[in-house]
Amino acid sequence: MRPPLRIVIVGGGTAGWMTAAAFSSVLKPEQREIHLIESSEIGIVGVGEATLPHIRFFNKRIGIDERELMAKTQATFKLGIEFVDWARLGDSYIHPFGAYGSRFSGLPFHQYWLRQQRRGDAAPIEDYSLAIVAARMGKFTLPSEDPSEVLSTFGYAFQFDASLYAAYLRVFSEARGVKRTDAKIVDVQLRGTDGWIESVKLDDGSLVTGDLFIDCSGFRGLLIEQALKTGYDEWTRWLPCDRAMAVPCENVGPLTPYTRATAREAGWQWRIPLQHRTGNGYVYSSQFISDDEAAARLLSRLDGKALADPRPLRFTAGRRRKTWNRNCVAIGLAGGFLEPLESTSIHLIQVAITTLLDYITGSNEFDPRIVEAYNRWIEMEYDRVRDFLILHYYATERNDTPIWNYCRTMDVPDSLRHKMELFRQRARVVTYKDGLFLEPSWLAVYFGQRVTPTAYDPLADALPPAELTSKLQAVRDQVHGAVAAMPRHEDFLAQYCPAQKPAMAGKS
Numbered sequence: 297m298r299p300p301l302r303i304v305i306v307g308g309g310t311a312g313w314m315t316a317a318a319f320s321s322v323l324k325p326e327q328r329e330i331h332l333i334e335s336s337e338i339g340i341v342g343v344g345e346a347t348l349p350h351i352r353f354f355n356k357r358i359g360i361d362e363r364e365l366m367a368k369t370q371a372t373f374k375l376g377i378e379f380v381d382w383a384r385l386g387d388s389y390i391h392p393f394g395a396y397g398s399r400f401s402g403l404p405f406h407q408y409w410l411r412q413q414r415r416g417d418a419a420p421i422e423d424y425s426l427a428i429v430a431a432r433m434g435k436f437t438l439p440s441e442d443p444s445e446v447l448s449t450f451g452y453a454f455q456f457d458a459s460l461y462a463a464y465l466r467v468f469s470e471a472r473g474v475k476r477t478d479a480k481i482v483d484v485q486l487r488g489t490d491g492w493i494e495s496v497k498l499d500d501g502s503l504v505t506g507d508l509f510i511d512c513s514g515f516r517g518l519l520i521e522q523a524l525k526t527g528y529d530e531w532t533r534w535l536p537c538d539r540a541m542a543v544p545c546e547n548v549g550p551l552t553p554y555t556r557a558t559a560r561e562a563g564w565q566w567r568i569p570l571q572h573r574t575g576n577g578y579v580y581s582s583q584f585i586s587d588d589e590a591a592a593r594l595l596s597r598l599d600g601k602a603l604a605d606p607r608p609l610r611f612t613a614g615r616r617r618k619t620w621n622r623n624c625v626a627i628g629l630a631g632g633f634l635e636p637l638e639s640t641s642i643h644l645i646q647v648a649i650t651t652l653l654d655y656i657t658g659s660n661e662f663d664p665r666i667v668e669a670y671n672r673w674i675e676m677e678y679d680r681v682r683d684f685l686i687l688h689y690y691a692t693e694r695n696d697t698p699i700w701n702y703c704r705t706m707d708v709p710d711s712l713r714h715k716m717e718l719f720r721q722r723a724r725v726v727t728y729k730d731g732l733f734l735e736p737s738w739l740a741v742y743f744g745q746r747v748t749p750t751a752y753d754p755l756a757d758a759l760p761p762a763e764l765t766s767k768l769q770a771v772r773d774q775v776h777g778a779v780a781a782m783p784r785h786e787d788f789l790a791q792y793c794p795a796q797k798p799a800m801a802g803k804s
């Protein structure tokens with residue numbers, strides 16, 4: 297029998313504990329020894345609070361109980377993201393977790409909707425999306441598994457307290473045999489022969505050895521960058537925001553089942569409602585506003601009383617040149633960072649973990665071809681998210697402050713330019729095969745950012761006008777009828793997952 301794979305995870309933030317939870321539940325105890333080292337003195341970034349629907353697959357794969365997780369992390373449901381003031385001041389659109397309408401006669405729904413809109417006879421496209429109508433009305437229920445029902449046309453994610461999430465995953469992982477040490481790593485020792493990581497040295501002088509080192513040490517990239525000098529591809533020319541101020545505030549009014557991103561004078565502000573408080577932050581470019589002014593603007597635009605002082609964060613958009621280098625894999629902020637506009641970071645952590653698990657299961661030999669394939673895959677995931685984020689900044693008509701003038705006129709990657717041209721031509725949505733964001737996401741952002749097609753697909757003319765009118769009306773009636781019967785988000789939360797006291801996970 298093979299000896300167990302000795303996995304050392306450096307870091308106990310969201311990335312470290314998601315990795316520990318997944319590896320300890322997917323690999324059999326005899327296949328692995330998992331040791332997580334974190335420093336409670338350094339702490340975690342603790343601001344990743346909005347997720348994407350894919351996290352539910354992760355939970356299912358590793359055996360996390362959704363109701364328990366939500367109750368212990370003060371979570372709410374999320375049906376999408378509302379974007380306010382992005383294309384023009386006064387605009388608002390929702391990027392929904394779900395489809396628009398249904399597919400009739402082989403063409404995507406939006407082609408028929410565009411035809412009707414050109415005749416001046418269509419309701420706004422939002423009216424045909426169950427996720428959007430429910431979000432706007434503050435309603436929620438679980439989706440149906442029956443594809444013939446309109447209630448099957450949406451998905452959902454969570455908004456949770458990031459510190460409680462890490463604490464929850466710690467309890468989950470320790471119950472599956474993960475060993476945790478609270479200590480500071482002061483040195484990383486490389487093998488003389490090939491430069492692979494041999495051990496990390498803790499502040500008490502002890503050494504921790506391993507076969508595979510997973511760097512979840514956050515922005516500092518303790519192993520992947522400081523020790524292995526892997527290099528970083530920077531994308532600030534397309535994603536100019538490089539700082540954030542984060543502050544929680546008291547809840548005011550009903551808990552909305554969506555995250556809000558409001559474009560501001562030098563970036564944008566997030567609002568994430570949780571059961572016990574609302575998370576807020578101003579993501580901005582240091583070229584266009586000072587830290588003090590950003591903090592002051594944020595504090596002046598909260599729903600309720602601030603519960604702490606604004607916390608500053610600094611970052612550089614981009615990704616590590618290789619996230620798997622020698623026997624080290626960087627996951628989370630150590631691997632790269634794309635700003636939180638579409639809540640993609642936790643998703644990228646999930647992709648890294650599940651891809652790594654598929655590639656290494658049962659083996660402690662790291663074939664260079666596997667390493668290369670892994671790196672290619674992760675690179676592609678980052679690049680695709682990057683293009684989608686750039687679209688929000690680039691496709692704006694705003695000219696009221698320097699950041700928007702910069703973004704509106706910047707050069708964008710050819711991969712994005714090509715997609716926008718095809719959409720403008722005949723409303724074709726070219727998504728990436730295997731990319732994170734599918735047709736409804738691109739549609740939401742194209743329409744929301746006022747990227748207007750000059751024509752629709754002529755095949756949409758095949759449907760007789762009266763039939764098209766009644767079909768569209770039927771979809772709209774179905775959506776509104778289903779939402780009317782849904783419970784209020786807060787009532788659903790109260791019966792499904794009322795918040796519990798957080799599990800204590802202090803220094804041991």
Ligand SMILES: Cc1cc2nc3c(=O)[nH]c(=O)nc-3n(C[C@H](O)[C@H](O)[C@H](O)COP(=O)(O)OP(=O)(O)OC[C@H]3O[C@@H](n4cnc5c(N)ncnc54)[C@H](O)[C@@H]3O)c2cc1C
Nearest residue numbers: 307308309310311341344346481513514628629636641642
């Ligand atoms: C402003 C902002 C908003 C965000 N919002 C979202 C969001 O809404 N949704 C989303 O999906 N993501 C979001 N993210 C990203 C998300 O916060 C991170 O992806 C996530 O928290 C993972 O962080 P991490 O675990 O990689 O790093 P960290 O949380 O920084 O953890 C690093 C760990 O490494 C340990 N460590 C570091 N150095 C040492 C050392 N020398 N010795 C021992 N231990 C050490 C630390 O103690 C800590 O445990 C946001 C990020 C930012 C900056």
